[in-house]
Amino acid sequence: MKRLLALAVVLTAGAAGPAQDPAVNDILKRFDAARPDTKSLAFFSLDWEPTLKAALARSKTERRPVFLIANTNITAGCNFYSGHT
Amino acid sequence: MRGSSLAWPASLDLLRPFIVTYWSGRTTDDMPADVRAVVDAAGMTHQHLNLALFALDADGKLLRSTIPFVRPPAFRFDPAAQGKDFAQQLTKMLDGLDLPKPAERKAKLALPDVPTGLRIYLTFGANRLNHYRTPTVEALELPDSFRAALRYPDEARDVAGESLRPMLQQFYPPAIMDGHGGCRKIDARLKLSPAGSDGERRWAILRGTVAIELDNKNGTRYEGPLTLAVSYPKDGSTPKSIRGTGTWEFPKHTPEGRVAETIVMTAAIESRPE
Structure with missing residues (x-):
């Protein structure tokens, strides 16, 4: 009986293909460690809209004020929300 | 700022x-x-x-x-x-403005997102001017050619960097004052290899190096490793999830063009939706 069970386990494992490479879990762990935590992402807890037009469309219906940040940079504008230039 | x-x-x-x-x-x-x-x-x-x-x-x-x-x-x-x-x-x-009480928003994050695609978090190591203290977060939709390039490999194969360009071109630091926010050149040497199965999903690993030259006056260039774990349905070849990291050290120049320091940039990459 034990031999039959062992044979079944071997055959099942063979049907599923080779076992998962341990390196996969290492990569997933490195991702978890590199993903910023909630505290460092607090900037994204503000109620952002991508444009003044979109912000005013919402403010009129929600009756909330709007805060506009404006800046210039001679080589290229930047995306304050995402953080990229 | x-x-x-x-x-x-x-x-x-x-x-x-x-x-x-x-x-x-x-x-x-x-x-x-x-x-x-x-x-x-x-x-x-x-x-x-x-x-x-x-x-x-x-x-x-x-x-x-x-x-x-x-x-x-x-x-x-x-x-x-x-x-x-x-x-x-x-x-x-x-001061003195009659502002509404803030809604219960404090703990809820509204990160850049897309219905289907990738989200990339860029974080930065210590630097002299204390820049980059808030992560850069980008979300991007992916063209079909991106998913096609990462189809399940029956055996290890090279993946052309050009097919992954929508992702690779996000691996740049902000606040490069003499640049336009883009890459002049991307050289990637990447290999996708099968990595077994956990019973419910099959896995592959993308490994290699990515070298990037920015479009700035100083031609900032950096190269580093990129590793992604890609999962697939057990009976399918289209990627189901992608997670991984990349690490680079980029030189930061003074206005006179001298390298003032090198700064570590780490990318954490995840597919959306989770």
């Missing part, structure tokens, strides 16, 4: 009653009409705005405006000192 003064907890709390938005361009000549109307109403006439702040009521009428004093060298690049000072300036700007 984004990483220290604006992200300082007291500054964030002062901005919670508002719907927050931004405009940024090369000069005020680039402003759309609605932003120009606000800037004009504030009596700001200069072609350049290092930073200008405006509080508007729910109908878009200008309530308050200011050009804050944001000069990191004056605070020896100390983020705490910069943040506290900026919060004081915000307090003064908003």
Whole structure:
């Protein structure tokens, strides 16, 4: 009986293909460690809209004020929300 | 500014009653009409705005405006000192306004996102000027060619960097003052290899190096490893999830073109939806 069970386990494992490479879990762990935590992402807890037009469309219906940040940079504008230039 | 003064907890709390938005361009000549109307109403006439702040009521009428004093060298690049000072300036700007109580938003993050695609978090190591204290977060939709390039490999195969360009071109640092926010050249040497099965999913690993040259005057160039774990349905070949990391050390130049320091940039990459 034990031999039959062992044979079944071997055959099942063979049907599923080779076992998962341990390196996969290492990569997933490195991702978890590199993903910023909630505290460092607090900037994204503000109620952002991508444009003044979109912000005013919402403010009129929600009756909330709007805060506009404006800046210039001679080589290229930047995306304050995402953080990229 | 984004990483220290604006992200300082007291500054964030002062901005919670508002719907927050931004405009940024090369000069005020680039402003759309609605932003120009606000800037004009504030009596700001200069072609350049290092930073200008405006509080508007729910109908878009200008309530308050200011050009804050944001000069990191004056605070020896100390983020705490910069943040506290900026919060004081915000307090003064908003003093006396009848603002609504902020909604219960404090703990809820609204990160850049897409229905299907990738989200990339860029974080940065210690640097002399205390830049990059708030992560850069990008979300991007993926063309079919991207998924096709990562189809399940029956055996290890090379993957052309060009097919992954929508992702690779996001691996650049902000605040490169002499650049336009893009890459001049990307060289990637990447291999996708099968990595077994956990019973429910099959896995593959993308490994290799990515070298990037920025479009700036100094031709900033950096190269580093990229590793992704890609999962697939047990009976399918189209990627189901992608997660991984990349690491680079990029040189930061002085205005005179000298390398002042090298800064570690780490990318954490995840597919969306989770």
